[in-house]
Amino acid sequence: MAPLSTAVRLLRCPAAPRAVPSPPASLSGAAARSRCRRRLRSLRLRAEAAKEAGVGELRAGVSVYKPRSYEVLVSDAARSLAAAIDDGRTRLEIEFPPLPSSISSYKGSSDEFIDANVQLALAVVRDLKKLKGTRSCIVFPDQPEKRRAAQIFKTAIDQIEGISIGSLDDLPTGPVDTFFKSIRITLDFDFSDDNEDRWKSDEPPQLYIFINSSTRDLASIEKYVDQFAASVPAVLFNLELDTLRSDLGLLGFPPKDLHYRFLSQFTPVFYIRQRDYSKTIAVTPYIVNYSGAVFRQYPGPWQVMLKQADGSYACVAESASRFTLGQAKDELLRVLGLQEEVGSQLEFLRRGYKNATWWEENFDQEKSPAWRT
Structure with missing residues (x-):
């Protein structure tokens, strides 16, 4: 197994820059264009070779893993996500501790846990945009949480090109659900704000990321995926699915069949x-x-x-x-x-x-x- 390149890096002295010779004055326009095309082809081949080498390194697994920071974790998660999307996988899971172990779940401060997940999801979206140019949509459990995140992380969201945000409340509902939703909105003082349509795009997202959802939200996520992400990748991001699965089948929660029917389709691409x-x-x-x-x-083995x-x-x-x-x-x-x-x-x-x-x-x-x- 190859050691993780992002966990241990070798410092190398940069090579001295080489002067690029100018083309001879007698070189014709056609010859210059031909040489330019050869150079571009060579650069593309090198880029593809580097990408294949990176995927091969991931496929071998890691012998020692010690990320220096959450930036490294995010980078590794984005690389694995990109590799899975390139392989044609559309139902994906990312799971790693968003905070230090002492407060790495809702047992600590739920607001810190929720906000940390939002920051990490934005960082993964940013890195994936650099790797593949993917337009992503982050989906929150409800409209109030979406608006809260929009207010807190407005600057960070503005810095990511092509991003959009949504909520499970965007699903079309019947008259009864609409009535109860209106009551909830009123009680939560869920008034519209200036950011309501700030990150809407004319082009549809190429990836949906679901964050900070509870067991009760899983059935809505299934409906949302069927409605909006039937043919594009969907990511369950740091939902602590194994904890949520343990509630399935209990009174007031979705049935166990939700795992067999829906959650079983999601491939863990980065999991700790x-x-x-x-x-x-x-x-x-x-x-x-x-x-x-x-x-x-991903695409390495389970370890x-x-x-x-x-x-x-x-x-x-x-x-x-x-x-x-x-x-x-x-x-x-x-x-x-x-x-x-x-x-x-x-x-x-x-x-x-x-x-x-x-x-x-x-x-x-x-x-x-x-x-x-």
């Missing part, structure tokens, strides 16, 4: 799920604390990463298909030498009767295996 563990042993230090992550950078003392993550296992959290934990225990004997009572007591969730077990009900690949 960190976990902290501890294990009791019979000798000093008696309790061993360790951390790891399930990692995927189990063990966190090192310097904060980097080292690959200890990889697979063409997605690891369950139980499988990932077993791989971490194996490499640490803490795994119980296979079939022993201790192994059964640790793992229990079930070692996977309902959405990880039921292969036959899935419309697509894409979320595992």
Whole structure:
């Protein structure tokens, strides 16, 4: 496996500039144009070769991952997203911690979590625009949240060419839904503002990114994708889908079939799920604390990463298909030498009767295996 180029860079001295000789005065216009076309063709071939080399590097996976900043995370996510779109994939997922681990979810400050996701989504849109020239639309859960983001991040949105913003409220609704929506708008004081039509475009978006949605919003996302993004890529961005899936089927939430029918179609193109563990042993230090992550950078394989003392993550296992959290934990225990004997009572007591969730077990009900690949 090749090391991640964005995590470790070699400093090189720039080569001395070379003088470009001027064409001879006798060179005819036709000859000059011909030489210009050859140069342009050569530059295109070099660019294509560099792109293929970058994709090949991603396909090999990483041995050690230690991004220096969120800028590197965003760059890696954008590169993987671009590679997946080039491969013709249209249902995509990006998942990584938007904040430091102590407040990396709604368990911390929800406003900080929401605002961090907006900033990161804008950064991915910006990088994807540079890579592919893609016109993107960021879709918020509702109109009030869209307007709040427009007010806070107005300057950042203005700096990205071709971007538009929308909300799940843009879906056409029946008279009953319209009535309740009007009540909600009134109670939320959801009045129009100067930014209402600021980022509308005459050209349709080439990519939709859904952010900050809850379990209840997933059914609306499915309708939105069917209505507006049936033939263009759609990205579920940092929705913590595994947490949302656990609510499916409960009273007041969408049924489990939503995963089998819709969520199973989404390929994770950049995925980092960190976990902290501890294990009791019979000798000093008696309790061993360790951390790891399930990692995927498209088109590379799924990898189990063990966190090192310097904060980097080292690959200890990889697979063409997605690891369950139980499988990932077993791989971490194996490499640490803490795994119980296979079939022993201790192994059964640790793992229990079930070692996977309902959405990880039921292969036959899935419309697509894409979320595992």
